[in-house]
Amino acid sequence: MSFVKIWIHLVFSTKNRSPWLKKEFRHDVYKHIAENCKEKEIFLQAINGYTDHVHCLISLGKDQNIAKITQLIKGESSFWINKNTLVDEQFSWQDDYFAVSVSESQVETVISYIKNQEIHHSKKSFDDEVNEFMTKYGWQIIKG
DSSP: OOOOOOOEEEEEEEGGGGGOOOOOHHHHHHHHHHHHHHTOOOOOOOOOEEEEEEEEEEEETTOOOOOHHHHHHHHHHHHHHTTOOOOOSSOOEEEEEEEEEOGGGGGGHHHHHHHHHHHHHHSSSSHHHHHHHHHHHHHOOOOO
């Protein structure tokens, strides 16, 4: 029997970072994503976000990869949001996302960070958060 525990902090945003995830229904979206993950055997430990993005803490299974899980989560949730006409326009997620590994010793810290997104974003914009992640992890946006 194989045993795998690889924690991933996954963040993805709405198309053009539009503030479509209104407070009135954003938790319904998270609940739906959690139910969909359970159905697809994706171990989602935490989910939360703000008006224009979502944070997830996921533990990858032995036959799973980040790209496939992200595609499943984003594709199905955008279909569900549109089917339930939660926004006035055609909803979609941005194609890009970022994902980083999380050590076991930092899991509780990341869960707390994800749970406190509304408080966090009352002080810091998503753009500032993205820039902070880019600097912290040494990523660069290459414009072509």
